[in-house]
Amino acid sequence: MSKYSKSRDQRELLLIPIMGLFLTIVPLLLLSVSFVHVGSINISLPTLGVVSREQKAVMKDDIITVKLQEDHTLTLVQNDLVLKNTKLEASAIYDYLKLSIPNNIKTSTIVFIDIADQIPYADMIQIIDALRDRGFYKISVYK
Numbered sequence: 001m002s003k004y005s006k007s008r009d010q011r012e013l014l015l016i017p018i019m020g021l022f023l024t025i026v027p028l029l030l031l032s033v034s035f036v037h038v039g040s041i042n043i044s045l046p047t048l049g050v051v052s053r054e055q056k057a058v059m060k061d062d063i064i065t066v067k068l069q070e071d072h073t074l075t076l077v078q079n080d081l082v083l084k085n086t087k088l089e090a091s092a093i094y095d096y097l098k099l100s101i102p103n104n105i106k107t108s109t110i111v112f113i114d115i116a117d118q119i120p121y122a123d124m125i126q127i128i129d130a131l132r133d134r135g136f137y138k139i140s141v142y143k
Contacts (some may be wrong), residue, residue, distance in 0.1 A: 028059055062109045066097070070116040076100065090123055097130040107135035112142060 067075040072090060074097065076083040084100050111131055115124050124141065131139055 029059050035084070061113065062106065064101075064105065064109055065112045065114060066131070067114040068093070068116065068119055068123065068127065070118045072119075072123075078105070090120070090126075093123055094126040094130045097127060098133055101131075101134055109136060110138045110140070112140050114142060 001115055008027055063078070065075075065077040067073075067077065069075070071087060072093075073085065073087045074093065083102065086096065086100075104109045112132075113124065113127055115127075128141075
């Protein structure tokens with residue numbers, strides 16, 4: 001005879017009470033869970049209005065363009081008036097630009113940087129660093 005006899009009472013697990021428990025707990029858990037959270041963001045949209053001549057004059061005064069051409073000629077332009085136009089070595093861009101911006105220009109001025117395609121990325125970073133060190137933080141690069 002084998003070690004385990006067939007006559008041994010084999011008990012089965014009763015699943016009916018466990019299933020009843022799940023049938024009551026699962027719907028309660030699903031009802032307490034928030035699947036969608038609705039929120040709102042408070043924003044103020046700009047209004048459409050007419051710009052006066054005084055505002056246009058103020059806006060025009062607050063823009064400087066720094067141009068760096070392929071031959072490393074650095075040009076500072078404000079209100080279509082060339083402030084500086086100098087040919088520089090790549091290593092001198094930072095020092096020259098930091099010293100050549102006039103002190104009467106407000107640091108809230110918007111500065112556009114126009115760089116030729118052949119200029120290395122490091123030279124553009126020198127221009128940005130010099131402008132930031134002078135206090136200009138509204139800087140935009142375009143081609």
